[in-house]
Amino acid sequence: MPKITISNLNHKQVVSHNNSKTVLNIMHENFIDWMHACGGKGRCTTCKMKILDGHDQLSALSDFEQKMRQASRLNTDERLACQCTIRGDVTVEVPEACKLPHVKYSY
Numbered sequence: 001m002p003k004i005t006i007s008n009l010n011h012k013q014v015v016s017h018n019n020s021k022t023v024l025n026i027m028h029e030n031f032i033d034w035m036h037a038c039g040g041k042g043r044c045t046t047c048k049m050k051i052l053d054g055h056d057q058l059s060a061l062s063d064f065e066q067k068m069r070q071a072s073r074l075n076t077d078e079r080l081a082c083q084c085t086i087r088g089d090v091t092v093e094v095p096e097a098c099k100l101p102h103v104k105y106s107y
């Protein structure tokens with residue numbers, strides 16, 4: 001089963017049991033607090049994650065992600081957790097701007 005490793009959450013790993021679930025849904029199912037100000041509608045970019053490994057294991061950019069790229073609100077090494085699904089292992093990092101104040105990050 002595909003797994004997500006979150007490097008700056010002490011390399012915590014979560015497993016996807018359903019390829020149609022978004023990364024944000026997988027995080028929430030595993031009780032990981034992940035910012036999502038617009039409620040997962042692809043409009044806020046607060047669920048952004050930096051992809052450290054496994055770019056090719058992510059679904060294609062959604063229309064919302066393409067719009068954010070064009071508006072320079074989403075770098076080429078970033079994806080919106082609420083918009084993408086995974087089909088293989090990925091390693092991600094929570095960007096500084098998307099860190100929650102009450103969560104203890106490892107760097």
Ligand code: FES
Nearest residue numbers: 040042045047082
């Ligand atoms: S939660 Fe707002 S863009 Fe993903």
